[in-house]
Amino acid sequence: MIGRRLKTIVLAGGPGINMRPLSDGIPKVLLKVAGKSIIDYPLSSLKETGITDITVVISDKMVEEYIESKWGRSLDISIVYQEKKGIEEAIKVGIEASNVRENVMIVYGDVITSTNAYSVVLDAYLSTNVDGVVLTVPLGQYETYGIILWENGLLKKIVEKPVTPQESSMAVGGVFILPVDIRDHFERGHTITEALNIMARERKIISAFWSGIWIDVGFPWDILEANRLILRQIRESRISSRATIENTAVIKGPIVVEDNAYIDHYAVIKGPAYIGPNTFIGMGSFIREFTSVEEGAVIGAHAEARRCSLQPESSIGSSAFIGDTVVGYKASIGPNVVTLNVLPSGVKISRVTPIRVRGKSIAKLGGIIGTEAKVGAGSILYPGAVIRAYSWIPPLSIIEREEL
Template sequence: MPLGGARLKGVILCGGIGKRLWPLTEEFPKSLLEVCGKPILEVIGERLKRIGINEVVLVINPSKRSMFNGILEKLGFEVRYAPQELPLGTGDALKRAMKFLDGEFLLINGDIIVSEGDLSEVVKADGNCILVRELEKWENKEEFGVVSIKDCEKLEKIYEKDEGRAIDSKLINAGVYKLESNISELLNDLRPSSRGELEITSIINSLEEVKVVFSREYCIDIGRPWDLLRANEILLKEMQGEIKGEISEKAEVIGDVYLGKDSKIHGFSTIIGPAYIGDGCEIGPNALIRPYTSIGNGCKVGFSVEVKNSVVMEGSKIAHLSYIGDSIIGKSCNIGAGTITANLRHDNEQVKSLINGKLVSTGRRKFGAVIGHGSKTGIGTLIYPGRKIGCNSWTSVGEVVREDIGSNRGFKNG
């Protein structure tokens, strides 16, 4: 029998707004952002399928329903959609899903990528349980739920973001739980937290006993743009190379590289894996794709372009003589010739970026730009490290981007 057993269902919470991921979530839910050539939700689904879960409840904003159609169904899941019109919290989201549940279920946030091994340990644990991980040295405790434990493997309490700063613990809530459906009565009595949301953590804190499962491999909370790069790096390490497209005899492919069907690598180009290039792409001539780069379907990378450790989403084009390093390019962007994304500070300190108006460290010595969906850069655009350009915005010829640019901005000079 699969690890999940015959009756264990999955619940994936995909109704959040994802403000910290701006501008990437301005047009798409965060669970549909691409890593290693596929939506985060599809990555989650593949892992749930491998541990034996065949039925899934997706909690989504109903206005985004069409965006989710088919993603999990093509993996063989029986999918139920639970609408959550307003993002009123994880507790509210679970209430929407309860009518589809009986017995045990696995609950996971839709912006979390967890190793198959860690998911398996949660499924095998007896009774109610929660997955926790250690706070990374570059992470801010105030952005996560902090966990305290008792008797080595039992939950004492989850402290939400506004409570956890004073708690002497470096364990944080990973956003993965196994629960019993008999918690429905507790959900009915749930009241808003100090943050004004209905929190699933309030329910978990009220349970008599919850086992703690420690993450032994990885659990990535994709809450900020640079988390996509980390997830992409890990998934590419696990990927096996496969060539379905066409490679010029004058091009070179080194290491594990996935090249999709109808894609072409033109002469004098070099692809160094691990790297992912989707279907219908055109690379080169004379292009350099360096390790940990993911290029989505229908992209074009032109003459003498270098792309390194970046995510380039579906339908984007990067014109000749450009450099894209440690960056995230949204869908259907047009990167003008000679565009340069700077990714390193002169003082070698960690790159900082604005999140909700606050300058925060990315935890990365190298981090380039985040360019929103549908945006265009004029030729010769230079972008400072950590800067973001909103969706459907333009830069003018030779513009130097020293500060973030909002969405829907036209040419700077007429």
């Protein structure tokens, strides 16, 4: 008698349209949050819970290469491509490829949460006699999610992206254990919501609840929130012995500094913050809380960054100020660029304004700088400004907020 492990399908395909312009030229799941790619979060959690038989459904060759090199040795991962669009297609392809016969665990590749969130799903499944489990996460801004209603502890129905009166604040959390015949429902043309609703009627499907950190990284500003959630978990500093920190630099609070990072004289870094490998933190610069400087990124002299995500190989020119901003892969911000990150009153940006206090907004958003975009020296970015990928903004431009 040999222990049978739950087969798991990780959904990491799809074009990530909502993530543009950050996802132009780079698959969404490879964007970085505090030193790890988005896809690393579910994979490392699955590994921690002891699940190793994993099929990742993708649609981009870059993802395959990345997973092979990073996870190929520690996990039994098979990669399969989805040809057609849609989550139903992805699950179908995954089930076929993994040759699973009974129940299958399905995991969204773009959800960042704790390992324990996966454990509660497994616990609920293994310790009760049910046909399926759906991870359920209560959300204040649930408008963009499938919403779960339950009755007597059992899943009653799922409502797709509700807009009208609130019946429930329980969102579908992107981790499921389901009978494999969900595939048959897809064959009949049902959507995932329809299939889950049919199953909820016919089978015993329960919710597992998660109350800790959780974010579905779908929109550019979700990267900032994910960054915040991960960085605040850093309890103690970890500084690589191969990093160089000049003796007049000041480092305060929990901070991670990776190999070959260079922190120049008079730089001040206030944690929690992440300074990736091969980064350069210029003289007299000021890196403030909840900032991630990912691999190979450069911060110019006297620049200031607060609550920012600098994607790999991006750069910020001297004396620039950026706040609450995501700088895309290989994007560059010229010297003296300023982002205005306080929202004027009345502006609503969904999923990034958790609490709206009348007359003033607590949450802030600076700019979103697309892949390989260049912002000329001295430009000013209004809150919520979005710079298209590969674009070039001439010096001294004023960029107002642009609809995505």
